[in-house]
Amino acid sequence: MSRIKLTAELVEAAVLGGCVLGGGGGGSMEEGRKMAMLAVNLSSPELIDVEDLDENALLINVSAVGAPSAKDAYAEPIYYLRAIELVQKIEGIKIDGIISNEAGGLATVNGWLQAAMMGVPVVDAPSNGRAHPTGIMGAMGLHKIKEYKSIQAAVGGKKEKLTFTEVVVTGSLEKVATLIRAAAVQAGGFVAVARNPISCRYAKENAALGAVKQAINLGKEMIKAKEKGPKAVIDAVCDYLKGELIATGSIENVYLESIGGFDVGKVILEKDYEITFWNEYMTLEKKGERLATFPDLIMTLNADTGMPVTSAEIKAGQKIAVIKTKKENLILGAGMRDPNLFKACEEAVGKKIIGYVF
Incomplete structure (x- = not known):
């Protein structure tokens, strides 16, 4: 308590x-x-x-x-x-x-x-x-x-x-x-x-x-790291979440549509990396190889500041760091344990998800 x-x-x-x-x-x-x-x-x-x-x-x-x-x-x-x-x-x-x-x-x-x-x-x-x-x-x-x-x-x-x-x-x-x-x-x-x-x-x-406490404690680590620069903030995120930095580079293209009250699209990072999103990031791939799949955490951070950038904020030309961590390192509720609820994600982004998760 x-x-x-x-x-x-x-x-x-x-x-x-x-x-x-x-x-x-x-x-x-x-x-x-x-x-x-x-x-x-x-x-x-x-x-x-x-x-x-x-x-x-x-x-x-x-x-x-x-x-x-x-x-x-x-x-x-x-x-x-x-x-x-x-x-x-x-x-x-x-x-x-x-x-x-x-x-x-x-x-x-x-x-x-x-x-x-x-x-x-x-x-x-x-x-x-x-x-x-x-x-x-x-x-x-x-x-x-x-x-x-x-x-x-x-x-x-x-x-x-x-x-x-x-x-x-x-x-x-x-x-x-x-x-x-x-x-x-x-x-x-x-x-x-x-x-x-x-x-x-x-x-x-x-x-x-x-x-909620996990989010607050992660934020505290990010704030402590800020005075050491953006790389330190990104490292702090990865350390706290037992994740890893996948790539750093410029966003080549962002494809975004608002469909049925959702943002859906994909982000291309210097040709090699593709991230799909349906409000949240759904899949991360390098040259077609799957690296992470929702509900694994895929996140983009501003490489110049270390601050998080959401799918609604990301723009072509931004220098971005892409990080990931496995779902086992997150605190998830019962809604993440039902494979049937992930069918809509597959339909939205046109990628296989259930087979990678369950």
Whole structure:
């Protein structure tokens, strides 16, 4: 058991380490810093372990859904709280803690503001310790419970642009996740989401316990290394995650499309290396030889600064370091243990994935 007061000093570590663990997705560090600083300036939310609450206490999952590169993506901080209010009102429940959906520059700290405003803790039991593309991957295995009814609320968009969207959807997890993704498209590319209340008992067995602290500790190592230069930061990431630096070079081409609320495409690094992505990086290959496959962590870092670069931010001409680490070095939730959930990844990027993972 542990209780950590979330302070301004921890914000940078959380967004830095979280962005690396996003593996190309998980939202931007800029948005994460803004949200987390609002939280710690408003109150003093605590990060606690799932064991610190009664096993029947209710946790709600918060996430951000959409295509990271969407130009009209917009969500005010209050939208994140509004989504939780909608779920509580319709279900007639009281939430005892907040859990994030995944890791990322925004995702790791998603929930801090809601916790500060509601006076409840952030619980270190996210759905996943890395970022993932589909909502069902972040459902911690709930899709396997036939009688389970998903409830999800989404809020996003600008009223002045007539893209403001607020929806609450219930039904099977797969259908609801599809409708929430469609809501993100209608909102301009992005929605704040609250969903699927679960008990602490369920989280203990299916969540990525300790993944928030892993992100914070990774970020601390990166911050310590910054004064020694970008190479030291990249080395610190590899050392902490037991990973390796695969290549350093200039990005030759980036192919990107926004399809159905997702960013999908590939990155070519000096002809030899190809990285495919579906929001998150899916595959890494050298001259056709597979080097890493999602949910292994594939990540790009700016070679001149050592700072993480997401798939939505990467541009042709950038000098990039590509790192990888095996999935065994990450803290993963139940959504990463079902081969059927990876079929959509294969279809999106046109690469074999399941055979490399399971």
